[in-house]
Amino acid sequence: MSHKININGENKVVAHDAEDTVLLAALREGLGFPYECNAGACGSCKFELLCGQVESLCENPPGLTARDVRKNVHLGCQTRPITDISIKARLSNEYEPLLKTQRVKARFLNSYDITHDIKEFVFITDQPAHFQPGQYALLSFPNLGIKRAYSMSNLPNVKGEWRFQIRKVINGKGTEFLFNQVTQEDVIEIDAPYGMAYVRDNERDIVCVAGGSGLAPMVSIARGASDQGLLKNKRLHFFYGGRSYKDVVVESQISDLPEFGKKIFFHPVVSDMTEENIQKWSGEFGFVHESVEKKLGECIKDYEFYFAGPPPMTKSLQETLMLKHQVPFNQIHFDRFF
Numbered sequence: 001m002s003h004k005i006n007i008n009g010e011n012k013v014v015a016h017d018a019e020d021t022v023l024l025a026a027l028r029e030g031l032g033f034p035y036e037c038n039a040g041a042c043g044s045c046k047f048e049l050l051c052g053q054v055e056s057l058c059e060n061p062p063g064l065t066a067r068d069v070r071k072n073v074h075l076g077c078q079t080r081p082i083t084d085i086s087i088k089a090r091l092s093n094e095y096e097p098l099l100k101t102q103r104v105k106a107r108f109l110n111s112y113d114i115t116h117d118i119k120e121f122v123f124i125t126d127q128p129a130h131f132q133p134g135q136y137a138l139l140s141f142p143n144l145g146i147k148r149a150y151s152m153s154n155l156p157n158v159k160g161e162w163r164f165q166i167r168k169v170i171n172g173k174g175t176e177f178l179f180n181q182v183t184q185e186d187v188i189e190i191d192a193p194y195g196m197a198y199v200r201d202n203e204r205d206i207v208c209v210a211g212g213s214g215l216a217p218m219v220s221i222a223r224g225a226s227d228q229g230l231l232k233n234k235r236l237h238f239f240y241g242g243r244s245y246k247d248v249v250v251e252s253q254i255s256d257l258p259e260f261g262k263k264i265f266f267h268p269v270v271s272d273m274t275e276e277n278i279q280k281w282s283g284e285f286g287f288v289h290e291s292v293e294k295k296l297g298e299c300i301k302d303y304e305f306y307f308a309g310p311p312p313m314t315k316s317l318q319e320t321l322m323l324k325h326q327v328p329f330n331q332i333h334f335d336r337f338f
């Protein structure tokens with residue numbers, strides 16, 4: 001059943017079915033509703049409910065405080081209207097979607113290993129795969145009744161191919177299904193594209209930084225920069241941080257690009273100084289944000305930064321860039337993988 005959402009007394013959007021959150025309905029209409037994770041964790045999508053009734057998809061989302069609850073503040077990405085509603089939200093042009101989002105059925109095609117715990121999963125849709133390199137999709141697994149965000153690792157294409165590089169999470173519902181149960185009979189739903197950390201064209205050299213599961217969007221950005229001819233007059237530094245020597249074997253994801261070794265440079269770094277890592281890894285040890293700082297040196301303010309990975313890694317890199325080196329905010333684009 002459809003419900004009208006009146007935003008700030010002037011924008012009217014419609015949530016069409018039980019799947020539509022306030023955020024998704026607003027973005028589909030092209031409104032700049034603020035958001036980041038689409039998963040209830042970052043708190044960017046807060047709005048105040050002025051009248052009407054809503055239901056929450058998640059009992060205690062980490063992005064909402066007790067004070068928010070007392071003030072009738074909700075998360076756009078975790079809230080569905082169950083009557084017509086009026087809300088107050090801070091809309092902003094920077095969140096206006098570049099491309100119209102689409103919700104399409106996708107068939108599982110195949111998967112293969114990238115590292116010991118990351119696999120690439122390939123899905124096919126009847127419609128073209130429209131997105132910008134660096135963006136993500138929401139995958140719904142109908143039998144499980146859950147939705148998860150995964151970034152595309154390939155490039156937009158008319159044949160409807162969607163590739164996701166996904167890390168196995170112990171006791172994770174979505175990844176358990178993908179790693180151990182999915183078959184070619186399975187049809188899932190892809191809702192995309194989302195995310196603001198997509199590749200931009202400007203005069204600055206590009207830095208991509210991925211930690212663990214943050215690989216996919218950085219691979220897509222590197223491929224996109226090459227494909228769109230953005231590297232004619234600039235370089236791309238690709239940093240990858242893992243705990244073990246087994247994690248950082250991802251060079252093959254970009255080493256086939258024509259600029260590799262000439263304009264694209266791969267910088268792997270391992271954080272855990274275990275006996276095994278010391279014996280088997282002759283490269284750099286440390287955290288990836290330290291490696292970025294060390295390699296880029298004095299010129300750190302001159303780059304365009306893209307990064308993705310677990311929140312502690314993105315936080316450390318944000319602090320290094322923004323607080324320590326005053327890299328301008330508009331040169332920093334990232335997704336936290338909650």
Ligand SMILES: Cc1cc2nc3c(=O)[nH]c(=O)nc-3n(C[C@H](O)[C@H](O)[C@H](O)COP(=O)(O)OP(=O)(O)OC[C@H]3O[C@@H](n4cnc5c(N)ncnc54)[C@H](O)[C@@H]3O)c2cc1C
Binds near residue numbers: 150165169176214
């Ligand atoms: C914008 C964005 C993009 C992303 N892109 C990628 C990507 O490209 N690749 C990728 O690998 N990941 C990505 N992620 C992460 C991804 O969305 C999932 O969060 C991740 O795959 C885990 O999903 P899951 O269903 O397997 O685990 P979940 O079932 O969500 O569980 C996660 C963890 O919580 C624990 N847990 C679950 N339920 C409970 C409970 N009741 N009590 C206590 N603990 C519990 C589980 O044991 C597990 O350790 C992205 C996330 C975001 C926000």
Ligand code: FES
Binds near residue numbers: 037043076
């Ligand atoms: S976008 Fe809603 S909490 Fe992150």
